[in-house]
Amino acid sequence: MPMFAHVDINNCYVSCETLFQPQLKGRVVVVLSNNDGCVIARSNEAKALGIKMADAEFMVRKNLRDNNAVIFSSNYPLYADMSARLMNNLARYTYMLMVYSIDEAFMALGNIHSLNLDEHADLITRNVMHDTGLSITLGIGPTLSLAKLANKAAKKLRRDYLVLDTEKKITEVVENFPIEDVWGVGLAYYKKLSEYNIATAADFRNQKADWVRQHMTVQGWRLHQELWGKPCNVIRDVAERSKGIESSQSFNSYQTRLEPIEEAVAMHAATVALKLRQQKSMALTLTIYLRTNKHNVKHDQHYPSITVKVPFAANSTHQFTRIAVQALRAIWQPGYNYLKTGIRATGIIPAGEVQYNLFNGYHNNREQRLAELMDDVNQRFGRGALKLAVEGFDKKWAMKQDYLSKKYTTNWKDIIITK
Structure with missing residues (x-):
């Protein structure tokens, strides 16, 4: 086994x-x-x-x-x-x-x-x-x-x-193990399972496979099988579904104007693109979001976000920045005190598996050469030595530490x- x-x-x-x-x-x-x-x-x-x-x-x-x-x-x-x-x-x-x-x-x-x-x-x-x-x-x-x-x-x-190498050991551990602490059981699953009085991993295991398949997704069914010791996930599958790449940061002070937030979003777009290039990956979707301070009840709250599908999987700083800034303009609203912004890349695939066509209009070779040039300069002279103008020219977004x-x-x- x-x-x-x-x-x-x-x-x-x-x-x-x-x-x-x-x-x-x-x-x-x-x-x-x-x-x-x-x-x-x-x-x-x-x-x-x-x-x-x-x-x-x-x-x-x-x-x-x-x-x-x-x-x-x-x-x-x-x-x-x-x-x-x-x-x-x-x-x-x-x-x-x-x-x-x-x-x-x-x-x-x-x-x-x-x-x-x-x-x-x-x-x-x-x-x-x-x-x-x-x-x-x-x-x-x-x-x-x-x-x-x-x-x-x-x-x-x-x-x-x-x-846990025997059925006896597995049964003893799952008996009182809270279902909400089981890997893969998020808030939505927890609420659904609670409706059926499923409180422990043992309760979940004891459900019939047909019931699990009917009320949960394929991933829920896989989890059910795995709790019975039947491998349904392999390390490769977990790697493919691993957490997306994200860059976010709170501002040192509340931001009410669009232009400074655009600079921060551009910086995060560059960071995400760099991380993707470093691991030789590309992303299919970008999520851009804004946050006000939920702890400050005196201010109106606003938590907008937007997910954009990249036309073709990419890891280009120029393309990510262009998409991110346009998306930000779509969700930003005046009158709010924004405290945080960030970008999350998902749909991550190996760079060698991207499929293009004759009509995409995406100048991949040019984008890659520009990215390689920026990476080379920044590696030689330090992070931020060469960057897009939209990121700004000072270090106003340096973290408070x-x-x-x-x-x-x-x-x-x-x-x-x-x-």
């Missing part, structure tokens, strides 16, 4: 920070999002205080101050580098690794007969800690869904790993020196 593993870093961003400042272990530590807006990572001590993910910083400021908390701004270069070290370490234990996000991955373990999976899981967690300094949780199961479920169950049990730590692994000046 093939087995799969799901691995994630415990309290990822906080773990990266405390790795280089071990004196902070046992303290209340939180990491804030872009522009120090809201909480996106918490130490266990912060969780015990009732601080939740996505809590606005100003709403928990007093609680943090009263408990002598340590606050960090997001240090993405550090987190990305530590993530890469983890993934390189995990690759030693599998013939197929899929990086699912910055702090989690799936591993294919294959048909393992003679291997003791508990000993193998213990070996992986201990070696990762030794080689990277990062604490991970590992779940193993016969399907991707059960591996993910095993990981979450291990966290609830405060264990480093959990192996009042609590930024050092770039311990990516900047020579910040490397720790031992004596």
Whole structure:
């Protein structure tokens, strides 16, 4: 029977920070999002205080101050580098690794007969800690869904790993496992399942396959089968459905004029296009959105968004910017105090699989040459050395990072020196 593993870093961003400042272990530590807006990572001590993910910083400021908390701004270069070290370490234990996000991955373990999976899981967690300094949780199961479920169950049990390699073990774990915590059960599914008094993974498993097929999509049926240990998803399929590429940021101050927001949207379009080129992918759709401050009840609220289908899959900065700016003009309305904007690319496919025709009018070769030129200049002289004029000429969109730590692994000046 093939087995799969799901691995994630415990309290990822906080773990990266405390790795280089071990004196902070046992303290209340939180990491804030872009522009120090809201909480996106918490130490266990912060969780015990009732601080939740996505809590606005100003709403928990007093609680943090009263408990002598340590606050960090997001240090993405550090987190990305530590993530890469983890993934390189995990690759030693599998013939197929899929990086699912910055702090989690799936591993294919294959048909393992003679291997003791508990000993193998213990070996992986201990070696990762030794080689990277990062604490991970590992779940193993016969399907991707059960591996993910095993990981979450291990966290609830405060264990480093959990192996679900027999029907008895699977049955015991799913019996009281909340359905809303099952991978793939979003808000819409949760509401629908609640209507039928389905509260646990066991309740869902006990439904007949025909009922699941009738009331849920194909993906819901796949999940049902996977909870019974029947693989319906493979790592390749998960990679194809992986999260889209997004760039967003809150403004330092409320924006009421269209022109400054256009500059920010153009910057996000360039960022998304660059990320696609770096992974040799293209996108079929772009979603552009605006947000007011939901916490400011004195202001009228407006959360417009628009999804635009790209005529032909692309990763061109010029094309993305043109589409994004036009889309922004369609959803922007005067009279609102906008606090955030962003772009999300979905429908991502490999660059080599794009199909064109004789009548598309899309000058692909020209767009690609321009993109390569911009990438080359920016790689040699620094990010933003060459950009489109619509992005503006100053650094007004630089993130607020009042609590930024050092770039311990990516900047020579910040490397720790031992004596």
